[in-house]
Amino acid sequence: MRKKLTPYILLVPQIILTIFFLIGLITGIAQSLGVIPAFGLTEPTLFYYKEILTKPDMVRSVLYSLRIAFFSALFSTAAGVLLCAVLVMSRRTKGRMMRIVQLPIVVPHVVVALFVINICSQNGLLARVIYAFGLIGEQQEFPALIYDAGGFGIILAYLWKEIPFIVYFVIALMANIDGKLGEAAVNLGAGKVQAFFRVTLPLCANTIYSGFLIIFVFALGAYELPFILGATTPKALPVQAYIQYTHPDLRNRPYAMALNGLIMAISLLSACVYLALMRRSQKKLAGNK
Amino acid sequence: MKKKRFAITNMILALFVLTVVLPIAVMIVWTVTERWAWPDLVPQVLSLRALSEIFRRSEALAKLFASSIMISAAVAMASVVIGTLTARALVLYEFWGKRMMYFFTVLPFMVPATVFAMGVQISFIKLGLNNTVAGVVLSHLICSLPYAVRLMMDGTAAVGDRLEEQARVLGASMGQAFFRVTFPLLVPVILSSFSMAYIVSFSQYFLTLLIGGGQVKTFTIVMVPYLQGGDRNIACAYSVIFLGITLAVFALFEKIAGRWGKNTDTEFYT
Numbered sequence: 001m002r003k004k005l006t007p008y009i010l011l012v013p014q015i016i017l018t019i020f021f022l023i024g025l026i027t028g029i030a031q032s033l034g035v036i037p038a039f040g041l042t043e044p045t046l047f048y049y050k051e052i053l054t055k056p057d058m059v060r061s062v063l064y065s066l067r068i069a070f071f072s073a074l075f076s077t078a079a080g081v082l083l084c085a086v087l088v089m090s091r092r093t094k095g096r097m098m099r100i101v102q103l104p105i106v107v108p109h110v111v112v113a114l115f116v117i118n119i120c121s122q123n124g125l126l127a128r129v130i131y132a133f134g135l136i137g138e139q140q141e142f143p144a145l146i147y148d149a150g151g152f153g154i155i156l157a158y159l160w161k162e163i164p165f166i167v168y169f170v171i172a173l174m175a176n177i178d179g180k181l182g183e184a185a186v187n188l189g190a191g192k193v194q195a196f197f198r199v200t201l202p203l204c205a206n207t208i209y210s211g212f213l214i215i216f217v218f219a220l221g222a223y224e225l226p227f228i229l230g231a232t233t234p235k236a237l238p239v240q241a242y243i244q245y246t247h248p249d250l251r252n253r254p255y256a257m258a259l260n261g262l263i264m265a266i267s268l269l270s271a272c273v274y275l276a277l278m279r280r281s282q283k284k285l286a287g288n289k
Numbered sequence: 290m291k292k293k294r295f296a297i298t299n300m301i302l303a304l305f306v307l308t309v310v311l312p313i314a315v316m317i318v319w320t321v322t323e324r325w326a327w328p329d330l331v332p333q334v335l336s337l338r339a340l341s342e343i344f345r346r347s348e349a350l351a352k353l354f355a356s357s358i359m360i361s362a363a364v365a366m367a368s369v370v371i372g373t374l375t376a377r378a379l380v381l382y383e384f385w386g387k388r389m390m391y392f393f394t395v396l397p398f399m400v401p402a403t404v405f406a407m408g409v410q411i412s413f414i415k416l417g418l419n420n421t422v423a424g425v426v427l428s429h430l431i432c433s434l435p436y437a438v439r440l441m442m443d444g445t446a447a448v449g450d451r452l453e454e455q456a457r458v459l460g461a462s463m464g465q466a467f468f469r470v471t472f473p474l475l476v477p478v479i480l481s482s483f484s485m486a487y488i489v490s491f492s493q494y495f496l497t498l499l500i501g502g503g504q505v506k507t508f509t510i511v512m513v514p515y516l517q518g519g520d521r522n523i524a525c526a527y528s529v530i531f532l533g534i535t536l537a538v539f540a541l542f543e544k545i546a547g548r549w550g551k552n553t554d555t556e557f558y559t
Contacts, residue, residue, distance in 0.1 A: 006382060007378040007384040008384065010374040010375065011375060011378045011390060013374060014390070014394060014434075014438075017434060020412075020427065021405060021431050022393075023408075023412050024404075024405045024409030025400065025404075025405065026408075027408045027411060027412060028405075028408025028409075083301065086302060090302070097302070100305070103313075106488055106532070106536065108494075109492055109494070110492075110509045110512055110516065111316075114525065115315070117516070118312060118319060119311070119312055123327055125311075125315055125330070127328075128328050128329070128330050129330065132328065139328070160309075160312070214398070217399060218401070220401065221400075221401020221403050221404060222495075223403045223494065223495040224509075228513065241403065241407065242403070242407070242495075245407050257408070260403070260408070263401060264400055264401075264404055271399050
């Protein structure tokens with residue numbers, strides 16, 4: 001009997017924290033459906049979701065956030081995997097090189113924003129270097145990479161932080177597979193590059209997908225970078241949500257929660273896509289056996 | 290051909306190292322820069338103004354230190370303890386609701402902190418946790434814990450409970466068996482869980498802003514206004530100081546973990 005109770009006792013603090021978390025989620029979802037008893041709103045409605053999906057500036061926010069999240073995740077994953085491959089093939093998966101890889105993981109996003117301002121603004125180092133080479137004649141000719149409507153500066157900031165994250169996330173597995181199965185493929189006559197693309201990479205696919213997913217969901221819901229480096233319009237979803245949340249008119253709160261609900265829905269949807277992809281690649285691997 | 294490929298590899302790696310190191314180097318230069326007008330590549334006037342301004346208000350700095358680092362350390366400590374307990378339950382036991390519990394422990398990975406923060410604030414206000422250090426710690430903990438649980442689950446699965454059972458058979462109590470047998474083997478994973486949870490908490494801006502209500506000052510909360518106000522020297526100086534401390538602590542951890550690893554890295558790990 002005692003043995004049976006042990007796991008539940010071990011889980012007590014976790015359960016308490018989970019309850020807090022769920023309270024947050026459920027409150028948010030209820031408010032997004034317009035249920036705020038304190039304001040006398042008790043009838044659930046999809047009105048606020050309809051509003052945010054039809055109001056032009058809200059729609060632009062949605063597209064802007066999706067764009068930033070997708071490109072950040074895509075480029076980070078692609079560059080991260082490439083870098084990881086280079087590190088694995090040149091046998092530099094430990095030691096000093098890995099310290100450099102770990103460095104950006106420790107740096108908070110607000111500091112990365114500072115980096116982007118220092119380097120990529122029109123007054124930044126990059127503009128000065130290009131000027132020194134005579135490629136531009138004036139400060140204003142340097143393209144606005146931050147506070148721009150395309151979210152370019154935000155994506156750059158994410159890349160700085162997330163490329164090393166992907167390397168860190170994938171490298172142990174990739175080094176292991178390349179050292180064992182990749183080696184075997186080379187012994188059987190495959191070229192090194194061929195062995196990498198036909199053997200090592202497919203076996204790392206699941207981890208790479210989940211790395212992509214983590215970055216996508218994070219970039220979609222993160223506040224600090226779009227807040228510091230983003231344009232005045234369009235505003236990223238979390239920034240827009242916070243503006244509605246702190247709006248003096250409390251009746252705007254359901255809009256904030258509907259925007260949050262949208263972020264959550266997209267996150268969960270991408271998690272489902274990820275699970276489906278994982279199932280498929282597992283089946284494929286099993287089939288190849 | 291072989292040489293050429295080698296050159297490309299080295300170029301990619303050099304570019305990567307430069308991209309990581311350059312912004313940090315520029316930030317360090319900025320901490321002692323007074324004037325750096327367009328289009329010069331090096332600052333025209335250097336000064337210690339930013340540094341001396343920060344250190345002159347050493348009381349504020351000490352306070353910020355205490356609150357920022359203490360909050361993150363408390364969050365990391367709690368994450369490790371709770372993460373160890375949760376990981377034990379999820380890895381070593383079979384029980385009703387296990388899959389559901391696992392789903393809930395990793396759910397915060399899938400729900401951004403901003404969404405959680407705006408939803409939970411009203412409850413925190415009702416409980417009197419808003420604008421308090423305790424509230425900030427609690428909210429950070431919820432976001433840091435999944436990382437610790439994930440890492441501790443891998444660690445616990447690798448160590449297993451066979452050795453602990455041996456100790457039990459030999460007459461050790463449950464606590465003894467854990468602390469004398471399993472715990473030493475878990476130390477490296479515990480240190481990396483601690484580091485991860487610390488980083489997640491230390492990097493939080495939005496959660497601290499909302500739950501702390503501007504009353505609870507952490508590094509990110511203090512730094513963002515300088516960043517937006519254009520007082521870049523001060524923002525850079527704060528960043529250099531706090532990053533320096535974080536890196537020093539992690540280097541120490543790594544040393545401990547490395548030494549520990551040498552003592553205990555036996556066949557149990559494989």
